Amino acid sequence: MELKAEVINPFLEATVSVLKTMAFVEPKPGKPYIKTGHSAVGDITGIVGITGMTEGSICITFSRECILAIVSKMFGEDQKEINEEVKDAVGELTNMISGDSRRRLDAIGYHFLGAIPCVISGKGHEVKHITRGPILSIPFSTQNGNFAVEVCFK
Amino acid sequence: MELKAEVINPFLEATVSVLKTMAFVEPKPGKPYIKTGHSAVGDITGIVGITGMTEGSICITFSRECILAIVSKMFGEDQKEINEEVKDAVGELTNMISGDSRRRLDAIGYHFLGAIPCVISGKGHEVKHITRGPILSIPFSTQNGNFAVEVCFK
Numbered sequence: 182m183e184l185k186a187e188v189i190n191p192f193l194e195a196t197v198s199v200l201k202t203m204a205f206v207e208p209k210p211g212k213p214y215i216k217t218g219h220s221a222v223g224d225i226t227g228i229v230g231i232t233g234m235t236e237g238s239i240c241i242t243f244s245r246e247c248i249l250a251i252v253s254k255m256f257g258e259d260q261k262e263i264n265e266e267v268k269d270a271v272g273e274l275t276n277m278i279s280g281d282s283r284r285r286l287d288a289i290g291y292h293f294l295g296a297i298p299c300v301i302s303g304k305g306h307e308v309k310h311i312t313r314g315p316i317l318s319i320p321f322s323t324q325n326g327n328f329a330v331e332v333c334f335k
Numbered sequence: 336m337e338l339k340a341e342v343i344n345p346f347l348e349a350t351v352s353v354l355k356t357m358a359f360v361e362p363k364p365g366k367p368y369i370k371t372g373h374s375a376v377g378d379i380t381g382i383v384g385i386t387g388m389t390e391g392s393i394c395i396t397f398s399r400e401c402i403l404a405i406v407s408k409m410f411g412e413d414q415k416e417i418n419e420e421v422k423d424a425v426g427e428l429t430n431m432i433s434g435d436s437r438r439r440l441d442a443i444g445y446h447f448l449g450a451i452p453c454v455i456s457g458k459g460h461e462v463k464h465i466t467r468g469p470i471l472s473i474p475f476s477t478q479n480g481n482f483a484v485e486v487c488f489k
Contacts, residue, residue, distance in 0.1 A: 227465075230384015230392065230450025238384065238451045265463075272465030296384025296450055297392045297468075297487055303460030309419075311381075311426030311452045333451055 182235045182334040184315050189213050191285035192239070192278075193319050196330050199277045204255040208328070211320035220307040221318070221329050224248070225263055227275025227300050228308070231283070233293035237334040239279055240308050243271070243326075250325030268300045275300070278330070336389045336488040338469050343367050345439035346393070346432075347473050350484050353431045358409040362482070365474035374461040375472070375483050378402070379417055381429025381454050382462070385437070387447035391488040393433050394462050397425070397480075404479030422454045429454070432484070 182188070193210050200206045223242035231237045243251070245263060252270045253260045260267055275298040283293045301308070310316050310333040317332045336342070347364050354360045377396035385391045397405070399417060406424045407414045414421055429452040437447045455462070464470050464487040471486045 226455070228382055228384075228453055230382075230386070232384070232386045232448040232450050236448070236450050238453055240453060268463050269465065272463070276465065294386040294390070294448075296386050296390050297489055298465045299382055299392055299394060300463045300465060301380070301455050301460055302463070303457045306455055306457030306460045309422050309426070309454045309456070311423065311430065311454060314451075335451055 182314065184215065184317050187289055188286070188291065189317060192282045192317070192330055192332055195278050195281035195285055196319070196321065199274060199281055200251065203274065203277065204251045206251050206254055206323055208321040208323050211322065213317060213319040216316040216318045220309040221331055222305055222307050223328070224304050225268070225271055225300065225302045226306065226308055227271045227298050229275055229279045229298040230296035231279070231293045232296070234291060235334050237332060238310065239282070240331045241275055241278060241328060242308055242331070243328040247323055247326035247328050250323065263302050268302055272298050272300045336468065338369065338471050341443055342440070342445065343471060346436045346471070346484055346486055349432050349435035349439055350473070350475065353428060353435055354405065357428065357431065358405045360405050360408055360477055362475040362477050365476065367471060367473040370470040370472045374463045375485055376459055376461050377482070378458050379422070379425055379454065379456045380460065380462055381425045381452050383429055383433045383452040384450035385433070385447045386450070388445060389488050391486060392464065393436070394485045395429055395432060395482060396462055396485070397482040401477055401480035401482050404477065417456050422456055426452050426454045
């Protein structure tokens with residue numbers, strides 16, 4: 182699928198909106214770009230597959246510092262380690278960002294279904310998308326570190 | 336979705352069949368079981384979302400030793416580290432196991448679509464499924480270590 186701006190914006194807007202609503206964090210989006218062959222590296226990642234007009238997947242990869250600050254605000258309680266509650270929060274954020282992106286895409290005629298998310302944790306793990314299609318990466322910065330949303334299509 | 340034997344067997348049979356055909360490795364399946372709350376731990380994982388009659392995801396998590404032996408046989412050449420070729424091979428195996436499982440399920444009336452796989456690498460990373468539904472785990476052993484296939488549904 183071609184990655185026009187109208188396809189990119191729903192993912193960007195959904196990410197900002199979900200983090201603002203759920204965690205009172207306003208992430209600053211950097212310039213989205215098309216990746217060639219590189220992998221995202223982070224400490225915790227939410228992944229969800231999508232099907233519909235084409236197949237794809239959405240990944241959200243956070244540094245440890247960044248996710249602990251986000252979940253601390255989300256829960257109103259200081260989080261000091263990536264425990265089960267933090268993993269579940271990443272799953273919930275992934276589900277909501279996937280759902281909100283798909284609603285926004287639906288409104289402009291792109292129809293997708295979402296699968297069940299998985300959450301990967303482990304210091305400095307790498308996420309590689311297995312596709313010959315384009316991989317969109319949107320970098321975000323927060324006051325407490327960075328995260329990236331990646332979307333790939335077939 | 337209920338996890339009857341007829342739903343479990345296609346994943347088990349597809350895994351054995353794909354590894355036999357692609358890598359001349361015959362993995363020995365252990366007893367499939369329903370997990371409650373535990374996460375798979377491994378060094379490299381292929382993940383693919385599924386949608387259709389219900390949503391879910393399929394993960395295949397290998398130890399380093401196990402995947403290096405499998406890909407060595409697959410390529411007919413000794414693999415000493417988890418490099419890009421090994422990651423791509425895990426993506427290909429994940430795609431084929433997902434496809435073959437779905438073909439077998441289709442033949443008995445269960446219809447699913449597959450998303451695009453991601454491959455996660457990083458020593459001892461953990462995979463957590465975000466669902467209130469059942470998580471099926473099928474352990475496999477090979478002459479060179481273990482791997483697990485996990486399937487979750489909504």
